Amino acid sequence: MxxxxxxxxxxxxxxxxxxxxxxxxxxxxxxxxxxxxxxxxxxxxxxxxxxxxxxxxxxxxxxxxxxxxxxxxxxxxxxxxxxxxxxxxxxxxxxxxxxxxxxxxxxxxxxxxxxxxxxxxxxxxxxxxxxxxxxxxxxxxxxxxxxxxxxxxxxxxxxxxxxxxxxxxxxxxxxxxxxxxxxxxxxxxxxxTDAASAEMVKYAANCFLAMKLSYINAIAELCERLGADIGDVTAGMGYDRRIGPSFLRPGPGWGGSCLPKDVHALLRVADATGFDFDLLDATLKVNDRQVERVLDKVCAACGIAPGGSLDGVRLGLLGLTFKANTNDLRDSPALAVARALRERGAELVAYDPSQVNTDPAVFGELLTLVGDPYQAAKDVTAVVLLTEWQEFRTLDWGQIADSLAEPVVVDTRNHVDPDVLSRVGINWYGVGTAPRLVDTVPAVTR
CATH class of the missing domain: 3.40.50.720 (NAD(P)-binding Rossmann-like Domain)
Structure with a gap:
């Protein structure tokens, strides 16, 4: 060659x-x-x-x-x-x-x-x-x-x-x-192909993936309302070769350096031609809704009424990047959730394996950055898992259970095995499925 x-x-x-x-x-x-x-x-x-x-x-x-x-x-x-x-x-x-x-x-x-x-x-x-x-x-x-x-x-x-x-x-x-x-x-x-078609391929592909992610997050919400399990639903969908298993994981929303800007860009291009791309517009609206969904889930897990104040509630966040295996914080849904939690009054302690050498001042007053996941879980009302780092699957959850103020994990990625948490007495709240409760949730209303 x-x-x-x-x-x-x-x-x-x-x-x-x-x-x-x-x-x-x-x-x-x-x-x-x-x-x-x-x-x-x-x-x-x-x-x-x-x-x-x-x-x-x-x-x-x-x-x-x-x-x-x-x-x-x-x-x-x-x-x-x-x-x-x-x-x-x-x-x-x-x-x-x-x-x-x-x-x-x-x-x-x-x-x-x-x-x-x-x-x-x-x-x-x-x-x-x-x-x-x-x-x-x-x-x-x-x-x-x-x-x-x-x-x-x-x-x-x-x-x-x-x-x-x-x-x-x-x-x-x-x-x-x-x-x-x-x-x-x-x-x-x-x-x-020609140059225009090649340019269109990239936008068409990324926007399709964004729509697929928003779709499965919407299905996850419907599963919660109807008593279905999103894990079984996506397994049944993914075996269909016309659909495939990729991009069928519900979560706190999609982000990163590509999908958000590409969706917005294609919408603007469509607008310039006079085309109302309603499907793509709905993709953004569904994604924007996910942050509020996570907040509602955190409130429920902490015994707080939906929309209630989180003043005085200390939360441990696991993961800050927009996805695992990268140190990219751009348009991270984890940070969007963190900002929303902070606005409600929560005190945040966070750990991300890619950020251990980051100057904590980068995050300002948003959160306190710590050097390991066990510090993030110490004396918190709930752990909120926001990024699907592999190491979170294999944590010593018994040690974490001993250090939690309340036995609660909100798993926005359905990443941790709820059976593992149940065995050490932790209540697990996932996405698109019923909570796995082993203890009484604190009956606090604010």
Missing amino acids: HSYRVAVIGAGYVGLTAAACFASLGHHVVCADVDESKIARLRRGLIDIVEPELAELVAESVAAGRLTFVYGAPAAVVDAEAVFLCVPTPMGEGGMADLAAVESVTDQVRDLLPAGTVLVNKSTVPVGTAARLAALVGRPDVAVVSNPEFLREGSAVRDFLNPDRIVVGSDDRVAAERITALYARLGAPTVL
């Missing part, structure tokens, strides 16, 4: 993962970022991102001489055959994706790109961005290609090297095939 000279602009989740994985496939990769301190740390082998297998892959690629880090996009592109834009496209005003970083980098490098270079947009962008960038570059000898990423935080390396599909879109078929060749060793199904 031909070894390409690849430049990756941006050393965040997507950029660093792409750079390390392309290097592992035998390409020579230069990864650039505008953060000089980040580049200095990467050169010393220090990875800020919590992502399984990523640090090892970066170290191997650097040692093999296939991966280097530079400051600034211009230094990375001087002899590149393919330049990948992996820069942030955060939610801007009105919900649209903010393309300032994408356009800024393109402006910086357009006159430096060697003839025949392919400029590849990997960032999530609205339909029409490839055409916009082609006009900005203004060079017939440089093609623009859309190659959206489908990486999940917590399994990004595995997703890159074992993809369900690779999507490459461009109005220049030869350029699209050149980018497809970079992935040849993976042997994955490939969709070659």
Whole structure:
């Protein structure tokens, strides 16, 4: 396989993962970022991102001489055959994706790109961005290609090297095939299409997943009202090949750096065309409802009337990131719940395995960050599990039971085995199923 000279602009989740994985496939990769301190740390082998297998892959690629880090996009592109834009496209005003970083980098490098270079947009962008960038570059000898990423935080390396599909879109078929060749060793199904369709694939996929999550959270609420069990319901659904078992876990809502901004962006795009995307709008409304659902569950578990005050109630939170196996706090439903609990007056003590080295001042007066889960459970009225870290399954729940002020766990992820908690005398409140009670819940009303 031909070894390409690849430049990756941006050393965040997507950029660093792409750079390390392309290097592992035998390409020579230069990864650039505008953060000089980040580049200095990467050169010393220090990875800020919590992502399984990523640090090892970066170290191997650097040692093999296939991966280097530079400051600034211009230094990375001087002899590149393919330049990948992996820069942030955060939610801007009105919900649209903010393309300032994408356009800024393109402006910086357009006159430096060697003839025949392919400029590849990997960032999530609205339909029409490839055409916009082609006009900005203004060079017939440089093609623009859309190659959206489908990486999940917590399994990004595995997703890159074992993809369900690779999507490459461009109005220049030869350029699209050149980018497809970079992935040849993976042997994955490939969709070659036009740029607009490739851009739409990413939004359509992410918004579908968001709808699936909102749907199962709505079903979970209905299960509670009807006496059904969401675990059995999702098991029965997941065996249907048309549905599949993924994204059928109820929880405190979906968040992270992708789904919220992509749903808002597609809604704005739909609005601009005069299309009322009611289904997607309902997806957001259902998700917004989950925080209040968790608050009601915490109140019930603590013997407090729905909507009542939590003044003087001390709660231990397990998990702060938006999902396990990442240190990403962006749009975390766990933090949304924490803020809502604090607004009701609760005193919060929290533990998250990815945040043990974080300066507690980051969370301000929202919560007290502690260094282990047992500290978070000491003398609290209830433990509220918000992120599905594997270590929470295997805690010494007997030790936690001894330190709790009241024997209560609110498990917003249905993550811990309720039988384990029952054996040590802890009342378990899950989602979409009946509570597992072994003791009298404190009959307090506020």
